[in-house]
Amino acid sequence: MAGTGKAHLRPDQDPLVRVEDLVVEFPAGRDSVVHAVSGISLDILEGETLGIVGESGCGKSTTGRAIMQLPGPTSGLVEIDGIDLTALSPEQMRAKRPKLQMIFQDPISSLNPRRTVIDIISRGLTIWGADNQTAQARAREMLSAVGLEPDVVADRRPGEFSGGQAQRICIARALILDPKVVICDEPVSALDVSIQAQIINLLRKMKADHGLTMAFIAHDLAVVKNVSDRVLVMYLGKVCEVGSPDAIYARPAHPYTSVLLESIPRPEPRRSTPRPLEAGVAELPSPIDPPSGCRFRTRCVYAQPRCAEEEPQLTAIDADHFVACHFPTAATARSG
Numbered sequence: 001m002a003g004t005g006k007a008h009l010r011p012d013q014d015p016l017v018r019v020e021d022l023v024v025e026f027p028a029g030r031d032s033v034v035h036a037v038s039g040i041s042l043d044i045l046e047g048e049t050l051g052i053v054g055e056s057g058c059g060k061s062t063t064g065r066a067i068m069q070l071p072g073p074t075s076g077l078v079e080i081d082g083i084d085l086t087a088l089s090p091e092q093m094r095a096k097r098p099k100l101q102m103i104f105q106d107p108i109s110s111l112n113p114r115r116t117v118i119d120i121i122s123r124g125l126t127i128w129g130a131d132n133q134t135a136q137a138r139a140r141e142m143l144s145a146v147g148l149e150p151d152v153v154a155d156r157r158p159g160e161f162s163g164g165q166a167q168r169i170c171i172a173r174a175l176i177l178d179p180k181v182v183i184c185d186e187p188v189s190a191l192d193v194s195i196q197a198q199i200i201n202l203l204r205k206m207k208a209d210h211g212l213t214m215a216f217i218a219h220d221l222a223v224v225k226n227v228s229d230r231v232l233v234m235y236l237g238k239v240c241e242v243g244s245p246d247a248i249y250a251r252p253a254h255p256y257t258s259v260l261l262e263s264i265p266r267p268e269p270r271r272s273t274p275r276p277l278e279a280g281v282a283e284l285p286s287p288i289d290p291p292s293g294c295r296f297r298t299r300c301v302y303a304q305p306r307c308a309e310e311e312p313q314l315t316a317i318d319a320d321h322f323v324a325c326h327f328p329t330a331a332t333a334r335s336g
């Protein structure tokens with residue numbers, strides 16, 4: 001399917017998660033629409049972690065929520081384990097919920113401040129019919145698994161915890177339901193840098209222990225580097241590039257991926273490579289009226305007239321490396 005927007009999907013590998021042509025639009029006043037997500041396709045194999053990266057406002061959270069049907073997309077297919085979630089009744093979807101969990105950016109505000117930790121974590125099980133004693137015993141096990149001492153924290157309330165501890169509680173709450181798919185939406189973005197690695201390591205450990213399939217959303221390529229089996233770069237509701245971490249970090253082919261890589265803080269002095277971003281065009285264009293052709297063209301130093309006329313489609317440039325750009329090697333060729 002090279003040359004189409006779905007070229008990067010792997011039909012031969014029977015992915016656990018398959019998303020095709022996902023579109024999410026929000027009404028924005030009279031006669032206008034926010035094109036938050038405009039035809040994204042992705043797949044995630046069982047046990048795989050897909051990193052989803054792009055700057056704030058590019059549609060990452062909307063994509064994550066649409067996969068989880070919170071709410072569902074405007075159009076497109078969301079298949080998990082062969083079942084199209086968009087076709088399910090509310091009752092059928094409710095039955096699927098425990099297997100699909102999300103972990104959010106702001107852990108403290110996603111926990112009910114009035115409940116105790118043990119209550120918050122065990123509640124997922126009691127809602128689904130477990131007796132209190134069983135649910136509490138399991139919740140204590142989960143607390144230990146996420147590195148919190150049950151005897152110390154069980155009866156405290158969320159307000160008494162740091163952001164990192166609160167995120168551990170959120171992880172325990174999500175995983176007690178034994179999910180298959182977990183979407184982590186910027187799970188460390190609100191945490192101190194010193195805590196971020198601890199939570200990332202915990203998520204990696206929990207993924208291995210529980211056999212999870214994950215999407216890991218971040219606005220920064222550095223954060224997803226060590227957790228992702230593949231990385232998908234988004235810009236203004238579209239996919240720019242998909243590939244292995246090796247391809248994305250060592251051989252980026254989309255000018256926007258190069259911009260994201262350039263913005264990673266590095267301890268050593270930078271080489272003086274030209275940044276593939278038009279000077280003075282720092283803002284993401286409005287998703288109400290996105291640029292024609294390639295949506296990145298208003299900020300791309302390599303833009304040509306063709307970029308305004310024709311939308312670039314995701315195309316294979318190597319095994320498991322796909323890019324949506326008319327001049328894909330430009331960034332590496334000109335700055336290398």
Ligand SMILES: Nc1ncnc2c1ncn2[C@@H]1O[C@H](COP(=O)(O)OP(=O)(O)O)[C@@H](O)[C@H]1O
Nearest residue numbers: 026034036055056057058059060061062063287
């Ligand atoms: N409920 C909503 N109503 C209107 N616009 C929305 C809504 N949710 C998100 N948006 C808009 O959709 C775009 C994508 O948002 P979002 O998915 O939150 O981006 P990201 O998570 O990448 O920062 C943004 O322009 C945002 O303002």
Ligand code: SF4
Nearest residue numbers: 294297300307325326
């Ligand atoms: S298609 Fe054109 S504008 Fe878009 S990233 Fe490639 S070179 Fe830049």
Ligand SMILES: [Mg+2]
Nearest residue numbers: 060061062186
């Ligand atoms: Mg977001």
